[in-house]
Amino acid sequence: MAHVLFDPIKLGPLTLPNRIVMSSMSRDRSFGGLPTALNAHYYAQRAGAGLVVVESTAVSARGVGWPNTPGIFSDAQVAGWRLVTDAVHSKGGRIFCQLWHCGRNSHVLTQPGGARPVGPSAVLPPGTIRTLDGRKPLEVPHELSVTEIGGIVDEYRAAAQNARRAGFDGIQVHAGNGFLLDQFLRDSANLRHDAYGGTPENRCRLLFEVVEAVCSVWDKDCVGVRMSLTNPTVYFLHDSDPATLVATALRGLGMLGIAYVDMVEGSTTADPATHELDYPTLRRLFPGLYVANNGFDGLAKAEAALASHADMISFGRLFIANPDLPARLRAGAALNPLNKDFIYSPDHRGYTDYPFLDGIVDP
Numbered sequence: 001m002a003h004v005l006f007d008p009i010k011l012g013p014l015t016l017p018n019r020i021v022m023s024s025m026s027r028d029r030s031f032g033g034l035p036t037a038l039n040a041h042y043y044a045q046r047a048g049a050g051l052v053v054v055e056s057t058a059v060s061a062r063g064v065g066w067p068n069t070p071g072i073f074s075d076a077q078v079a080g081w082r083l084v085t086d087a088v089h090s091k092g093g094r095i096f097c098q099l100w101h102c103g104r105n106s107h108v109l110t111q112p113g114g115a116r117p118v119g120p121s122a123v124l125p126p127g128t129i130r131t132l133d134g135r136k137p138l139e140v141p142h143e144l145s146v147t148e149i150g151g152i153v154d155e156y157r158a159a160a161q162n163a164r165r166a167g168f169d170g171i172q173v174h175a176g177n178g179f180l181l182d183q184f185l186r187d188s189a190n191l192r193h194d195a196y197g198g199t200p201e202n203r204c205r206l207l208f209e210v211v212e213a214v215c216s217v218w219d220k221d222c223v224g225v226r227m228s229l230t231n232p233t234v235y236f237l238h239d240s241d242p243a244t245l246v247a248t249a250l251r252g253l254g255m256l257g258i259a260y261v262d263m264v265e266g267s268t269t270a271d272p273a274t275h276e277l278d279y280p281t282l283r284r285l286f287p288g289l290y291v292a293n294n295g296f297d298g299l300a301k302a303e304a305a306l307a308s309h310a311d312m313i314s315f316g317r318l319f320i321a322n323p324d325l326p327a328r329l330r331a332g333a334a335l336n337p338l339n340k341d342f343i344y345s346p347d348h349r350g351y352t353d354y355p356f357l358d359g360i361v362d363p
């Protein structure tokens with residue numbers, strides 16, 4: 001039986017050999033914010049994905065949330081990413097950079113000059129965050145002024161420029177999982193009364209401005225957005241009317257003409273506050289490609305989503321443990337189990353040492 005998952009698909013100027021996206025995943029092995037040859041090996045191992053989206057990558061020093069996550073705001077970071085993009089391209093792959101600003105999910109111990117993390121509103125977020133001194137409770141963020149918001153848009157534009165210099169094929173703007181753009185989108189974190197708060201349109205404003213800034217540097221065919229508007233995440237964000245918010249975001253992104261959205265459908269936590277939405281219907285509001293994510297555990301579920309509403313499927317955890325995931329899914333081979341103890345270990349263990357199928361050579 002033919003499977004759509006292995007059919008090629010056009011993404012802007014690229015032809016992806018399959019509809020499998022490697023979902024962005026932080027792995028905390030970029031020490032001092034610098035991507036390394038170890039990171040390059042990891043991503044090259046996974047170059048069989050139709051598209052690799054690298055882990056969240058900070059657009060500025062203020063955008064960093066916790067130690068050993070990469071950035072793309074210095075020449076040294078651009079040079080580090082060049083190792084990664086060259087390695088993936090040498091294996092015939094395609095690779096997008098996920099641009100990230102953590103907003104309030106950071107800590108004075110991580111921020112430059114011990115500054116307070118920033119956010120849409122000065123409300124105390126629940127939860128904790130990693131620092132060089134262990135996990136610490138989150139703090140009340142500094143509420144961004146309209147002028148400061150303009151500065152953040154500029155940071156995304158500069159980071160998008162740097163991603164070009166680093167050899168990426170495109171950009172995924174991270175507007176999900178509780179980070180800065182998500183904090184503006186959802187009304188549990190955004191209590192503003194100005195043009196960036198209140199109505200869903202106003203709460204989407206920063207996302208749209210960031211996307212426009214990125215599209216001033218990249219062809220819009222090479223730009224995607226990740227969202228997770230029904231996912232409480234480990235940072236406990238929620239919205240009082242997620243269906244309207246998803247619809248507003250999808251309509252606006254459609255008008256901006258970007259290539260795709262990558263939607264974390266449902267929840268990645270067991271939080272009962274999760275709202276399930278009718279994604280197949282909502283998806284029709286967006287004319288570009290729709291990537292479905294969350295909990296795809298193999299071929300059958302992926303094919304069902306492709307048949308109902310998705311153009312591509314992004315796989316997260318399966319890609320940690322299975323560098324050759326597309327080949328395994330195609331062959332119907334067993335999948336390696338995930339070793340949770342080594343997700344964030346500082347070295348190659350649980351990172352580049354998962355076994356390949358017989359006959360596939362580790363690059």
Ligand SMILES: Cc1cc2nc3c(=O)[nH]c(=O)nc-3n(C[C@H](O)[C@H](O)[C@H](O)COP(=O)(O)O)c2cc1C
Nearest residue numbers: 023024025026055056264293294295296315316317
């Ligand atoms: C270790 C880990 C790190 C993650 N880091 C990111 C990230 O940097 N950016 C992002 O958009 N999502 C991140 N996620 C979420 C995944 O991309 C994905 O949405 C989630 O794991 C659900 O997909 P799955 O069921 O296929 O794993 C992370 C998930 C895991 C397990």
